[in-house]
Structure formats: C-alpha cells, structure tokens
Amino acid sequence: MNQLNPLAEKWLSIVLTTPFNATKHIHSHQDEVYKIETPSGCYYLKISKSLKAEHDNLKKLEGILNAPRVINFYNADEKDYLLISELPGKNLVELIGEWTKLEVVEKFAQAIRHLHSVDVAKVFPHASTNDVLSHGDMALPNIIISDQSKVGFIDFGQLSCGSPELDLADAIWSLQRNLGPGYGEIFLKKYGAVAITPKIQKALKFKYHSPESE
Numbered sequence: 001m002n003q004l005n006p007l008a009e010k011w012l013s014i015v016l017t018t019p020f021n022a023t024k025h026i027h028s029h030q031d032e033v034y035k036i037e038t039p040s041g042c043y044y045l046k047i048s049k050s051l052k053a054e055h056d057n058l059k060k061l062e063g064i065l066n067a068p069r070v071i072n073f074y075n076a077d078e079k080d081y082l083l084i085s086e087l088p089g090k091n092l093v094e095l096i097g098e099w100t101k102l103e104v105v106e107k108f109a110q111a112i113r114h115l116h117s118v119d120v121a122k123v124f125p126h127a128s129t130n131d132v133l134s135h136g137d138m139a140l141p142n143i144i145i146s147d148q149s150k151v152g153f154i155d156f157g158q159l160s161c162g163s164p165e166l167d168l169a170d171a172i173w174s175l176q177r178n179l180g181p182g183y184g185e186i187f188l189k190k191y192g193a194v195a196i197t198p199k200i201q202k203a204l205k206f207k208y209h210s211p212e213s214e
C-alpha cells in the first residue's frame with residue numbers, strides 16, 4: 001500500500017495538528033515505513049503487527065545514543081503505529097553511489113564500534129561485564145549519516161545485550177548483500193581487535209557464494 005490508510009491519516013492529523021504529506025519509503029521491506037513531512041519538520045511512521053519492542057527500546061536509548069525519539073504510539077485493527085523523529089541524513093546504502101565502497105565500510109565499522117562502546121549497564125542494568133549493546137538487526141540501511149557526518153542508528157526492534165559477534169556477523173552479511181563479496185576482513189580490521197568466532201567465520205565464508213545459496 002503506497003497510500004496511508006484512513007485510520008493512520010486521521011490519527012496523524014490529531015497528533016501532528018498540522019498538514020502533512022506521507023511518502024512510503026522505498027527501502028522499507030518488513031514494515032510499512034512512511035516519511036511524514038510537515039511545515040515544521042519531518043517524522044517517520046512505522047506500521048507493523050508489533051512495534052511495542054521498538055517503542056520500548058527507543059525509550060531506553062533516549063539520551064544515550066543518537067536514535068529517533070518516540071513522538072507517539074497507537075494500536076488499532078491489530079496493527080501498531082509508531083511515530084518517531086527523523087534522523088536527518090542518508091542511510092549507508094543510499095551513500096554507496098556517493099562514497100567509495102571503502103568509505104562505506106569504514107563508516108559502518110566506526111558506527112558499530114561506537115554502538116559497542118556505549119555503557120551497556122545504562123540500558124540493561126543486568127548485563128554481564130563482557131556484554132555490549134547489541135543492535136540485533138545490524139545492516140547498512142539502519143545507519144544514518146547526517147550532512148555533518150554524524151552517525152545515527154534506527155530500527156531497534158531487536159535491541160539486546162550480548163557478545164559483539166552478533167552485530168558483527170550481521171554486518172558482514174549486510175556488506176555482502178549491499179556491496180558485494182570481499183569486504184568482511186577489511187570491515188573487521190576497521191572495527192578493531194575481535195576474536196574470529198565460528199559465527200563470524202561462517203559469515204565471512206559466505207563471500208564465496210550468494211547469501212541466497214545457503
């Protein structure tokens with residue numbers, strides 16, 4: 001559906017109290033994602049069966065990480081509607097044409113290193129000492145880079161704490177999907193010292209096949 005449903009239209013007009021224009025985002029796949037433009041700024045609206053976890057996770061990250069703010073949340077007709085602030089900029093897939101592939105890999109690694117350096121206990125008080133903040137869906141389209149090169153993170157439905165290898169393996173998959181094979185090792189080098197666990201090893205091996213072949 002490229003047009004917002006009437007229920008969402010009505011809810012947004014109450015919440016925003018201003019005229020708005022909704023455009024379906026071309027990169028959204030799992031959820032319906034719309035960019036909402038108003039005279040005073042932009043927002044994003046996600047519509048899906050369950051967005052409660054993403055809502056709760058974004059609340060936990062407020063003031064800790066550059067991630068969207070929750071503006072409003074609504075449930076109707078067995079769907080969740082999550083309205084969040086825009087992180088202005090472009091996601092790392094949109095930057096592939098503008099930057100060299102190596103620049104994309106380097107920024108991706110830097111972003112994940114930053115995420116993993118956050119004090120995890122502020123978000124998960126019961127985390128173990130070796131745990132890091134784990135995004136859970138670490139992929140190039142989920143990193144937003146502003147014009148000033150500031151890094152932002154979105155799509156937090158699967159936030160948890162745990163070993164860095166979870167995000168690193170996902171990141172290697174994403175690099176292969178979006179940049180092609182052969183960037184895994186460079187990525188890990190840019191990220192910094194990391195143990196090559198079987199999970200990471202497995203992700204690196206996929207560079208010799210297409211991900212669909214597995």
Ligand SMILES: Nc1ncnc2c1ncn2[C@@H]1O[C@H](COP(=O)(O)OP(=O)(O)O)[C@@H](O)[C@H]1O
Nearest residue numbers: 025028029030031044068085086087091141155
């Ligand atoms: N708050 C936001 N600020 C800027 N861009 C966003 C925001 N939310 C979503 N987007 C854009 O929409 C795309 C899809 O949103 P995302 O939350 O990642 O949905 P999905 O669960 O479908 O991956 C992102 O890759 C990004 O380009």
Ligand SMILES: [Mg+2]
Nearest residue numbers: 141142154155
């Ligand atoms: Mg996403």
